[in-house]
Amino acid sequence: MEAYRNKFIATGKFAPLKHFMVGVFVLAFGLETYHHHKYHGEHDHGDEGHGDGAEAANGAAANSARERAALGSLDGAQMEVEELREKVKAMRETMMGR
Missing domain, CATH: 1.20.5 (Single alpha-helices involved in coiled-coils or other helix-helix interfaces)
Known part of the structure; x- marks a missing residue:
């Protein structure tokens, strides 16, 4: 030093x-x-990465289009929140079932 x-x-x-x-x-x-x-790395990607690449690309395009539409209005945002609630509810049910 x-x-x-x-x-x-x-x-x-x-x-x-x-x-x-x-x-x-x-x-x-x-x-x-x-x-x-x-x-x-913590996100659950499900089966998106498996199978045909074209199917995954089409699903990603549909998701991004849906997300863009949902973010354009308050009704879309409310719909997205409800979808997320259903996903969380399903995740909790699977965790409690173990």
């Missing part, structure tokens, strides 16, 4: 600030990547 201080800090160079900024970037990038993959 003393060698680093003598080489960079005692001479008033810009390197310590640059080293600090690179360290913060590496830490932030690593944490963001970790949490991003952790978040997407």
